[in-house]
Amino acid sequence: MTVCMHDRLVVARASRPWPLVGRIGRIVGALLAVPARLRRAMIGKRARQAVPLHTMTQRPGAGGHYSHPTMFAWRLASIIAIVVFSSAPVHAETDSARVDRLFMWASSGQVRFRDRVDPAKDSLGQMGEKAARWLVHKLDATDARERLTLADLFAKIGPAATPYLTMYLDSGGIYMPLNAARCLGQVKDTSSLAALVPKLDHSYYAVRSEVATTLGKIAVRSVVPALLARLRREQDGDVRKSCAVALGLMGDSSATTPLIGLLGDPVFGVRQTAQISLTQLKPPPLSALMTAAERLTGVARHGTLVALGGCDDSHGRRYLLGLLHSGDPLLRGFAIEGLAAHPTEDVRKRVRRLAKTESDPFVLAEMKRFEQQPIGK
Numbered sequence: 001m002t003v004c005m006h007d008r009l010v011v012a013r014a015s016r017p018w019p020l021v022g023r024i025g026r027i028v029g030a031l032l033a034v035p036a037r038l039r040r041a042m043i044g045k046r047a048r049q050a051v052p053l054h055t056m057t058q059r060p061g062a063g064g065h066y067s068h069p070t071m072f073a074w075r076l077a078s079i080i081a082i083v084v085f086s087s088a089p090v091h092a093e094t095d096s097a098r099v100d101r102l103f104m105w106a107s108s109g110q111v112r113f114r115d116r117v118d119p120a121k122d123s124l125g126q127m128g129e130k131a132a133r134w135l136v137h138k139l140d141a142t143d144a145r146e147r148l149t150l151a152d153l154f155a156k157i158g159p160a161a162t163p164y165l166t167m168y169l170d171s172g173g174i175y176m177p178l179n180a181a182r183c184l185g186q187v188k189d190t191s192s193l194a195a196l197v198p199k200l201d202h203s204y205y206a207v208r209s210e211v212a213t214t215l216g217k218i219a220v221r222s223v224v225p226a227l228l229a230r231l232r233r234e235q236d237g238d239v240r241k242s243c244a245v246a247l248g249l250m251g252d253s254s255a256t257t258p259l260i261g262l263l264g265d266p267v268f269g270v271r272q273t274a275q276i277s278l279t280q281l282k283p284p285p286l287s288a289l290m291t292a293a294e295r296l297t298g299v300a301r302h303g304t305l306v307a308l309g310g311c312d313d314s315h316g317r318r319y320l321l322g323l324l325h326s327g328d329p330l331l332r333g334f335a336i337e338g339l340a341a342h343p344t345e346d347v348r349k350r351v352r353r354l355a356k357t358e359s360d361p362f363v364l365a366e367m368k369r370f371e372q373q374p375i376g377k
Contacts, residue, residue, distance in 0.1 A: 099124065099134040107149035121149075125156030132161035139168050139179040147179055155186035162187055166195040177207050185214035197223055200230045208234075209242040216246025224252050231258055237267035244270060248277025256285040260292050263303030275303050279310035286316050293319075302334045309338025317342075321350065329360035336366040340373045348375065 093101075105113050105120040124131045132154070141147050154161045165187070168180040181199065184192045196218075199211040212230065215223050224247065231243040244262055247255040255277070262274035278285060286308065293304040305323070308316040316338075323335035339347050348370075355367045 095127070095130050096134045099127070099131050102131075103135065103138065103149070103153075106153065107143075107146045109145055121153060121156065124153050128157055129160040132157050132164045135161075136164045136168055136180075139165075139171075139176045139183075140173070141179065142175055147175075147182070150179060151183050151186045154183040158187060159189040159191070162189040162192050166192050169195050169199055174204055174206065177202065178204075178210050181207065181210040181214050185210075185217040188218050190218060190220055193218065193220060193223060197226050200226055205236040205239055209236070209239045212239060212242035212246045216242075216249035219250050221250055221252045224250060224254060228255065228258055231262075237265070237270055240265065241267070241270045241273050244273040244277050248273075248280040251280050251282045253281050253283065253285060256281060256288050260285075260288065260304065263292075263307070264296070264298070264300035271299060271303055275307045275310065278307040279312075284311035284313055284316070286311060286313055289316070290319055302330075302337075305331075305334040305338045306341070307338075309335075309341040312342040317344075317347065321347065324350070324354055329363050332358075332360070333363045333366040336363065336370050340366075340370045343370065343373050343375055345375055 102120040102124050105116040106124065108117070124135070135150065135153060135157075138146065138150060141150065154165065162184070165180045165184050168176050171177055171180070177199065181196065184196065193215070196211055196215060200208055200215075202208050202211065208230070212227060215227060227243050227246055231240060231247075234240050234243065240262065244259060247259060259274045259278050259281075262270055265271050265274070278289065289304045289308045289311070293301055293308065296304060305320065309320055320335040320338045323331050326332055326335075336351060339351070351367055351370055355364070358364055358367065
């Protein structure tokens with residue numbers, strides 16, 4: 001501390017900042033001395049006269065030094081500033097900031113966040129619409145983990161997210177409409193159909209494919225005609241496959257003929273998907289498959305027999321058992337593959353008897369695979 005004498009007044013100046021504890025003590029002391037000091041400051045003439053040292057209030061802890069009224073004014077201003085700033089309201093975390101933080105935890109693959117993934121997803125799901133309005137801004141994500149996380153989160157939020165997601169179906173680029181369609185497939189809200197069906201004609205094949213799959217997940221049969229129309233004119237194998245998946249999920253028997261037509265598709269994935277979808281139709285198209293098996297050849301005939309076995313119906317099983325005595329080894333092998341979808345003990349005994357006289361390598365290989373299938377599968 002440096003001390004300057006002027007007109008019998010002592011001015012104490014701090015040569016360095018006060019420590020925190022000292023500041024608090026001095027603030028309290030100044031508050032206690034406010035009444036006396038205000039009286040001195042308000043007395044004009046007397047305040048300009050010299051003030052005897054013994055009438056001044058000694059500042060606690062100042063080592064015998066005394067305060068000038070001007071220094072008191074500065075202290076009072078400091079006290080007011082401290083009170084104002086310390087009483088300023090503490091704003092809560094905004095919704096957007098919270099969504100960003102929770103989404104970072106939910107979609108992070110880092111080990112340090114692994115215990116926060118599920119709680120973060122649950123928290124975002126509980127936020128509902130508040131989270132949806134900010135999560136849609138992340139639909140341009142290209143990272144696979146983030147895209148899957150978005151689908152999981154919107155599934156938790158549910159129909160409250162539909163208005164926000166449908167808006168982004170018209171977004172430019174690829175990823176926003178693609179991710180929006182995928183998330184709508186998790187929400188499964190029928191109110192989104194009006195926005196989804198036109199996107200079957202989107203210029204990018206991946207968006208068309210995702211929209212078709214989403215329509216299948218929502219499973220409203222009124223959109224079957226739109227899917228069939230897309231299927232008839234579609235040139236991309238991935239989109240045809242997605243249409244086949246959607247038709248199978250809906251289970252509408254009106255899709256029987258188009259799906260049988262896909263059994264001869266040049267793309268293996270489309271043929272295999274069509275086989276599975278035919279087994280999901282209600283009622284099972286047994287007569288249509290038997291008729292198709294008589295007129296089709298090659299891979300298409302193979303698909304009909306496999307699909308017939310997958311329907312798990314006694315009539316279809318009897319038809320396949322009859323083919324075990326065919327003179328065409330391909331038909332015998334295809335029939336065994338179809339029977340392997342739902343083997344029974346009686347069928348297994350008959351196949352074992354035929355194995356004793358079978359000599360064709362292809363048929364023997366199918367019989368070996370059949371033996372590996374558990375009963376009741």
